[in-house]
Amino acid sequence: MHFRLAAESDRGLVESLWDYCFEHREDPFFQWYFNHFYQPENVLMGFEGDDMACLTHLNPYTLCLRGKAVDTSYIVGLATHPAARRSGVGGKLLTAALKEMKRRGHYIHILMPSKAGFYQPYGYELYCHQWKETMNLEALRPLTDRTVRYAFVNSPDQWPYLAAIYEGYTKGLSGYALRDEASWRSHIEAQLAEGNIAVCFDGDEPIGYAFYQLGEPTIISGEFVYTCRKGKRGLLGYMYNHRSQGDAFQWNEGIHDQSYRFYPDGKQGHETMPFMTGRIxxxxxxxxxxxxxxxxxxxxxxxxxxxxxxxxxxxxxxxxxxxxxxxxxxxxxxxxxxxxxxxxxxxxxxxxxxxxxxxxxxxxxxxxxxxxxxxxxxxxxxxxxx
The missing domain is CATH 3.30.1050.10 (SCP2 sterol-binding domain)
Incomplete structure (x- = not known):
């Protein structure tokens, strides 16, 4: 089996395997990813003879690790063609990926596992969990704050509002991704392709934002970030105002956040979510x-x-x-x-x-x-x- 980085001419193969294993071509995220984020030089492909057997994307990120900026690769879209499964291809692909990351000087890398148990024998351990909260919209009422004001983010040019909140949230944390203007613009474009972004303000100061999607009984937030308790309560109040458009709200928050202790019913809708593995x-x-x-x-x-x-x-x-x-x-x-x-x-x-x-x-x-x-x-x- 041999491995190589993708070329421009391989895009069809890469898209086909993603379509088969993950989002389909007509999905808004698929369209955004391959039209705006995809870079062939960050895709490692494995071949058996002339046939592609597997591939993975090695997306470059910078982590803040113990207060220091560390360049890393984020493995996403790791996929094996069904004809090559159950033959040890996954382990070979991971070894080849480690060699490529070492060549790039990325000495630590991250991977979000669909099944952590598959990756643990290969040396991957979960370094980050999140709380996953699901509450009926009516139950949010005592957790809200009505003194904040709200605004939509509808353009990547508004990235400084989100960046200020993100910086406040991550102060004192570790393991998170450092985001510059280019990465913020990318995040905002990806979210606007499939949903909405709301920001809450205390006066003129941005104190919380949420990426979210409507259209289902449960409104799901893909990123829920705040600088203070008032910011969190403001965001929950914003979601409470959607009672005519949904039944429940689901969001993730850092495992370090202990405000779940003060929710009206901590027995319901409160669970941990294994989120990210780290590897040497x-x-x-x-x-x-x-x-x-x-x-x-x-x-x-x-x-x-x-x-x-x-x-x-x-x-x-x-x-x-x-x-x-x-x-x-x-x-x-x-x-x-x-x-x-x-x-x-x-x-x-x-x-x-x-x-x-x-x-x-x-x-x-x-x-x-x-x-x-x-x-x-x-x-x-x-x-x-x-």
Missing amino acids: VDVKGALEQLPYRADGTVTFHTEDPLADWNCGTFTLTVNNGKPKVTQEENKQPDVTMPIGTLALLAFGVMDVNDLAFNEKLQGNEKALQTLQDLFPTEKNWINEWY
Whole structure:
């Protein structure tokens, strides 16, 4: 099996497999994606002889990870032709994708899984969950604020309103995508192709926005962002005003948001949604680009089912905040862990003691404390869908 990046002439093949596996050609998102977002040089294709067997899109993003901008690839549209399924093609495609991302200098990457269980054996672990809330519109009334005002966003030129709210929401968070003017314009164009965008204001200050779609009994918001409690209540009030156009409202919010404790009935319509996985592409490259707030040295052993360059024993040394990673030939590790656990540490998903309790790593007490000092937990959030 051989892999290569797509050329302009491959667009028909790429579109056909997306149409078969995901949205159909007539879908507004399909039309927007392939007319405005698609770049063939970011599509990796796998062939058996002359026949395309699989492909994936490696869309470039910049994450804010522990307060630092980190270039990454976001794997989307990973698809296998039905004739090639159940033959191990998926694992081969992921290995080829890791090689390509390493070549690009993207040492950490993200993937939104349709089934997390498929990807976990390959070293992918969930770094970001969200709350998924579903409430009857009538039940929103006590959660609303009537002192805000509203406006529509109907042009990408209005992106600064959303950017200001997004910046306020993500302050103190990690793992989220940094958005510049070009990416904001792209997000707005994609949303307006299939739905609406509302912004709420406190005076002249934008404090919340929602991407949403009408037409079904449940109004669904694809992005629901606010800078303060009043902004959130204002958005819920805006949705409450749609009682003649729907029965319920569904939105996602960061797992760090605990206001669900104050909803009238937290037993109904409140669930977690596994949202995004993170993975190490290259151990040395990943750990040497992270910021550190403590110094220390730890030697660890890891195994990677897809990337042989990540298998072995490594020493991470941080001195005056500057990291260095060396691969060891004849040194006993202080800690052992699979490659997926290393991603959880890099993203700050779980406390080291919790990882040890769940048998995701093993090590002596001193080494585990060093890991905790080097990789404190973070509040992770991201809401990129493609």
